[in-house]
Amino acid sequence: MVHSRTLAKVALEMVQKPNAEESIEAFLTYLKNNNLIGLLPQVLDHIDRITARQSESDVLQIRSKYELNNTDVSYIKKVTGAEDAKVTQHIDESVIGGFSASYAGYLYDGSLENQVNRLRNMLIKS
Numbered sequence: 178m179v180h181s182r183t184l185a186k187v188a189l190e191m192v193q194k195p196n197a198e199e200s201i202e203a204f205l206t207y208l209k210n211n212n213l214i215g216l217l218p219q220v221l222d223h224i225d226r227i228t229a230r231q232s233e234s235d236v237l238q239i240r241s242k243y244e245l246n247n248t249d250v251s252y253i254k255k256v257t258g259a260e261d262a263k264v265t266q267h268i269d270e271s272v273i274g275g276f277s278a279s280y281a282g283y284l285y286d287g288s289l290e291n292q293v294n295r296l297r298n299m300l301i302k303s
Contacts, residue, residue: 181216184208185223237262240269241276253278257285 184204191200208214237259239245244266245253254260259280274289 179211179213179216181219182223184213184216184220185227188220189224189227235262235281237264237278237280238267239264239276239278240267240272242268242270242272242274244268245276249276253285257281257283 188201188204191197191204194200205214208217237254237257239250239253250264250266253276254262254264257278257280262280272288272290275287275292277288277291278285
């Protein structure tokens, strides 16, 4: 059985090829010949979700109590490997100090709360 998510991933791979238009035509012909054309709405939904997730992971999102200056943002971009990424800053009153950032599916927690918790755990273990 062919799943719509698999078809979506294949379609996205085909678009990256040099002869994308021919590949998509072949893809649609495959769907028609195998009576899978009814899956097309679900395939399109999966494509939307996959591309939305990819574009979200291309954005460096930073949470801090106050807006950070350009020097701080540049440092965070360097640490996270997001030098060319778009940056979105979120002011979060619950952050006591420091910051947390997410990029490419990774969370970088440089908040004071996280550092205190790590210190507490180290002291408890020793």
